[in-house]
Amino acid sequence: MAAVALAATMAVAVAAPLALLPADISAAPLPALADTPAWVSPVAPDPTRTVKNAVQGMDYLLADSQTRVAPDGTRQNFRHFAMRVRTTKGLDHAGQVDIEWDPTYQRLQLHQIRVLRDGRWLPWRDRVSARTLDREPEAEQRIYDGRKTLLLQLDDIRVGDVLEYAYTVNGWNPVYAGKQFGGFSLDYGSPVARIHNRLVWPTGRDVVVRASPGTPEPRRSVGGGQQELVWDATDVPAVQREDHTPSWFDPWSEVRWTEFRDWGDVARWGAPLYQPPAKLSPALRAEVDRIAGAYAAPAERAAAALRLAQEQVRYLSISMGTGSHAPRAPDRVFAQRFGDCKDKSLLTVSLMRALGLQANVALVHTEMREKLADALPSAGVFDHAIVQAVVDGKTYWLDPTQPPQRAPLDRIAPADFGQALVLSPQTTGLTRMETGDAAIFRRRIAVVFDLAKGPGHRAGFEVTTRYEGLAAERMRNGSFSENLPEYASKALKYYANYTRLAGIKPLAPLAWQDDEQANVVTTHERYDIDDPWERDKHGAPSKAGLPSPEMVDLLRKPEIALRKQPLSFGRGEELIMRVEERVPASWTPMEKDSDVRTFQAQAFSYLREFRMEGHSVHLTQTFRSKSDHVPVDQLAAHAKTLDQAADWIGHDLSWDLQDRSRSGGSGSLGKGILALVGMLALWIGAYHGSNWLSRRRLDASLARNAAANSASPHAPAHRSPETPST
Structure with missing residues (x-):
């Protein structure tokens, strides 16, 4: 969740012909340019600066955010930006300006919009077309908040131009009963030549200010019944969020302030x-x-x-x-x-x-x-x-x-x-x-490979999956029971792409049982597959590789090379997978044998229990996640343990077992299986671990308030200088 401008979320967007804009955009006169408020501290961009490692064909020269809280609690948020179009790619980002506000309690003032070309600052007011959008970005989720967006479409922007504009949004939501809070961004997903943040606060009101660790102390001054804090930095490098970080991780630096003394005060x-x-x-x-x-x-x-x-x-x-x-x-x-x-x-x-x-x-x-x-x-x-x-x-x-x-x-x-x-x-x-225990996403999968007919015959393959508690609700709420044929088709396609389950055919319709009182959903699938026995160079049976795809999915090794941020991991997940392999009836009954392997990492545990006796081989694998992330200093150990555990996923059933009176037990399917397994989601279409949160x-x-108003430390994957914190 980003901490972005309370008063207005402004983003430079791809320019589009006005005739192609959505029907909910109404024509609006460009607001008269108002004088910059007297309380604002003037900050000028330096057009001669070149930004190192610029992105999107733009040089972001200035991101200036100033907030003033008056003694009576009224609030003004002044925003001032300047950017140079460096390449033709930058033209796609500089032709349109969006300014957002809530008309129920806020008033928008536009102070400046001009372009520097060939060394001259040119007024651009007459080269702007204005539209007002009743923008409801979350309408598909049935969310409406009434905020409006002033869309400014700029004509004749060229490579080399410097665009500068400034505006103020006045007002503060009365629901907060006069209490103030907010924040500033100290860096962004793009490099910025200068980031200037200023907070003006009445001396008669107590405020707590906190900055991210390592942030230099602000310049402070007191006078005229107000105190002033300024954070001013130049040549600020970009900060990017790596893929697959936990939702709570925020790599950006911020300043936050609040009048609430503690959480009890908020309550x-x-x-x-x-x-x-x-x-x-x-x-x-x-x-x-x-x-x-x-x-x-x-x-x-x-x-x-x-x-x-x-x-x-x-x-x-x-x-x-x-x-x-x-x-x-x-x-x-x-x-x-x-x-x-x-x-x-x-x-x-x-x-x-x-x-x-x-x-x-x-x-x-x-x-x-x-x-x-x-x-x-x-x-x-x-x-x-x-x-x-x-x-x-x-x-x-x-x-x-x-x-x-x-x-x-x-x-x-x-x-x-x-x-x-x-x-x-x-x-x-x-x-x-x-x-x-109630919050665990738990699945119990029982698999039967029926190889009793021996080589040269198709083998039975049955899967019974029991979803409990949270897992049951995810399946139930996914409406799979309302469209079982489609669900069954997805399962079949998943298996059909799996090499060791070649030639798979359903023997019966997929069965679905929902016990709402126990909060358990159970599915049962029956298939048969091509002869799974591999042959040696003489054409004799050698082994049957019997996979555990769901376990492979959970223990897939991530890419950690050069990673500097924590790795997200499935939170609160448990998978217990029991595989029974029924060996050919022609075999001499096997003597009892067993083996246990345990693998422990900071974020998960994996237990493999192997047992063989008579005409059956039993493999039980248990995965439990213990954390929602892997710290950077644990990444190498995490990957190593995943590698070790992956060597023991599934089982290779050796034909030589028929000639043994006693066997050494388990085989190893090895790492090669990793390349054979598709994502589990393609099979069940369910949601597990932390992924189910995306469905809320x-x-x-x-949500809007947390993004627009709060001191929340969250930020999007790419925070732009045009969407600063309050």
Whole structure:
């Protein structure tokens, strides 16, 4: 989540003919150029500077961000940028300027737009076409926040031109009850010749300011009833985020500030907004009576209240102005049957309290997770609202925006975001979300290779997969049961691409069983495959390579060469894979033999248990992830352990076993199998580990606020100088 401009998110975009712009863009006169506010400290770009290692055909000469908080709490955010078009590629990025603001509480002023060409600064106001966009970038997720974008289309921009513009957005969301917070970016995904950040603060208001480690101290001055802090840097190199880093990792440097003293102060701000009504509407009261009459146990009542919000209130976020954080009244939400995470959470809490249960709304950050504890306290650092319920002395974390969870309360996959702020007057700090075993994405796969007919015959191949808890909900919510033929086709195509399962054919339709009460989904697949026995140079059977593709997927070695940032790893995942190999009936029964191999790394463990007896070989493999990331200093050890474990995935069944009265046990499929296995997602289409988070619906207002207003330390994969922090 990026910490970007509170007042306006401005990005230089690819120029497009106005005739091709979307229909929701309305013509608008270019705002009159207003004088730069007197409080702004003038900073001029240096057009003679050349930026080293420039990207996108642009020299970013200046990124100037200044914020002023007046003694009465009014706020102004001044932004000033300059960039040179270095190549024709840069023309694609310099022809359009976007300035974003919220008209419900903000006012936009444009101060300057000019171009330096052939040594002369030329006014460019008359060469700009203006349009206003009702831009709703998250409309597909049913999220609407009412923000507008002023789109400036610039004519006749050429290679070598320097474009300079400045504007101010005035206003601060009244939902924060006058409390101020924000931040500045100290570097970006592109090199910048000069980054200038300035905070002007009234001396009568206390503020906490924190910068990233290693940041030089700001210049400080006091006078005229205000204090001033300035961070000014030149020749700032680009900072890039490597691929496959954990969601909470932020390589960029920032300055953040807040008037909130601590997390308890934030909770006291939010608790009144999320206070359930003293009296429910007749419609909601009837639902409370219905639940109370149908269920006696507190846990059953809590689960029923959660299901009501999940099943009867669809997700739709209309979060304009103060609606960015203030939920709508539960009576209204239930009457209209739609709401966002705030609305659905307060509705759930209201029902639970009316049923005599202890419950509160809690705020979380879906990407920062445990790292939320390191953030500077503010109301803008969160992007999602959930419910904390205490039932029979046990704490449950529940998400009313999830698809219906119909299992008993203790079998529901909990909301799991690391840290939460419970909105209660008694809250003094963040609460660690202890979710335990219920939050694990667990699969149990039983595979049978039936080789009883021996060489020259097709072999049986059966797969039974049991998805439990969170894994079951991901499968269930993926609507696979509603389109089993398509799901079965994907599974068949996956296997058909697997060399050691050549000639695969289904023997029966894919079977699906859903036990919602146990929160378990089970699938069963039956196939047969071509003769799996390999031949030696004399044409005699030698071995049958029997794969474990799901395990290979989990233990695939990542690219770590020259990596300098932590590596993301599947969080909270467990796979138990049991493979039975039924050997030819003509074999003499094998004597009992076994072998155990254990591999431990900082982020995972892998256990391989091998047993053979009679006419069956049994291979059990257990994978457990222990962390959501691998630290840089553990990358080499991690890769080494993956290599070692990969040598023991699956099994090669040797034909020589038929002549032995006692065997040495396990074989090794080896690293070569890694090249043969496609991604597991192509098979099951499910989501495991940390990947399931990408399916969540982020609440519009909170997500937008975290991106635009907060002191959140998160940033996008490529942070541009044109989208600075507040």
